[in-house]
Amino acid sequence: MNQAETSNNENTHNPLLTLNYEPALASLGDDYYDEVMAADFPQTILRWRNDALLPLLGLHPQTVTDQDFIHAFGKFQGRKPFLALRYHGYQFGEYNPHLGDGRGFLYGQVRGTNGELYDFGTKGSGKTPYSRGGDGMLTLKGGVREVLAAEALHQLGVRTSRCLTMIETGLSLWRGDEPSPTRSSVMVRLNSSHIRFGTFERLHYLQRPDLTTKLLDHVIQYYYSHLLREKNQYVLFYAELVKRVAELAAQWMASGFCHAVLNTDNMSITGESFDYGPYAFIPTYDPYFTAAYFDYYRRYCYSHQPSICQLNLEMLQEALKAIIDQAEMESALAKFNEYYQNQYRLLMWKKLGFEQLQLPAANELLNLTIQFLQDSQVGYHHFFSEIALTFASPWRDDPALVLKGSDIIPTSEVSNIFENWCVLYHKILNSFAPEHMDVIAQTLAENNPQTVLLRPIIESVWEPIAQEDNWQPFNDLVQKIQSKS
């Protein structure tokens, strides 16, 4: 076989290339994107493949070889067009009309076995017309961090994008925030959509309500299709987006996650979480914990996340008001807090072991928990995982037994709050039948995995990669996360 025949053969036998790709976004026309080419990399070494996602694409992991991944997502053979999507966005409060996919593109769109349409989006695949001064690349550590964040958040029940694969690409990159030169990677991500708030903001900036209408119809058709028959579907879309985003913010907060860069170009129009750059899981409950070193004014600190999401939704009204009544959008947004609070409470109660709780004891328990976590500065995740680990039915019998045997040992300054917490927890346990203790134990275990992606854990798997190209700790960590252990 000559080279062309070999390549053709690889294309027709590669299950990743013979998926039923749907040109949903491409069919909107080139007002929304630029066709681009992928970089030609000196090396393509498969470092990670997310076999857990393949069944969603209708594929059996055993039928997809490592070479198939490399051929499709490292060498970028056998598919086109690749679309660098156009968008703008508010970055740290300032409008930036020079954005767009600067180091990635929409690789293709595929319908999952669940009937939903998914984007395959790249990151680190080379320069585009939107790269500005950037090199179009993703560091290997950046790829490792994004893979880990997405898997961890998914297992914590957060509505998130996930990485399909990560391939090392053999370049030396220079970055201010990593010891440089540093290694490079390309990552392919599965998102519900790569259409961002900033995609609409750009159309408003260009004063093209015709293109806004066309894009919104597309969004509703593909991502809010249950609204298609409604007369006032545009308002209903906005109202549902408010709910989805409020619930997402609650999921981040309960998970102890700080996204770090909540610019409107990082806000998905489907209300899904994505783009894991300088994120961090909070070590302790600190409302002002800030994950990005360049966030000098703590704009995107942990506790600001709900209000920033609300603000981003408010700014989106500006981009949509040419086609949706603004007063109606305002009244939809007025529900943000209620949606947020309801979801946050529910998730926190689950972390405490309860699917359902009677008010007002439920609120009291939540307030006391937060107060204790904040005043004591015990590890946020550690506190919950210790409850899950040490929980035992006798906690019902005596408040002094609650958390006995755990390593949560409060200092004298917070011993009062801790005692109150134990007394209340004990009282709540007694509002359930003894047979219910197993259910509580199970709820605790399901909602508080022992493996938490704190920064030192990420560094501990990155070090062996950086020092001796040892991927075992990384693979072990992903496996632990995926198995929720």
Ligand SMILES: Nc1ncnc2c1ncn2[C@@H]1O[C@H](COP(=O)(O)OP(=O)(O)OP(=O)(O)O)[C@@H](O)[C@H]1O
């Ligand atoms: N190394 C780079 N080269 C070129 N453009 C870049 C680079 N890093 C970031 N950009 C661009 O800067 C903007 C903001 O980057 P940001 O980190 O939010 O997005 P991203 O991580 O590149 O991609 P995504 O939002 O799809 O996850 C985007 O337009 C992005 O494409």
Ligand SMILES: [Mg+2]
């Ligand atoms: Mg981004």
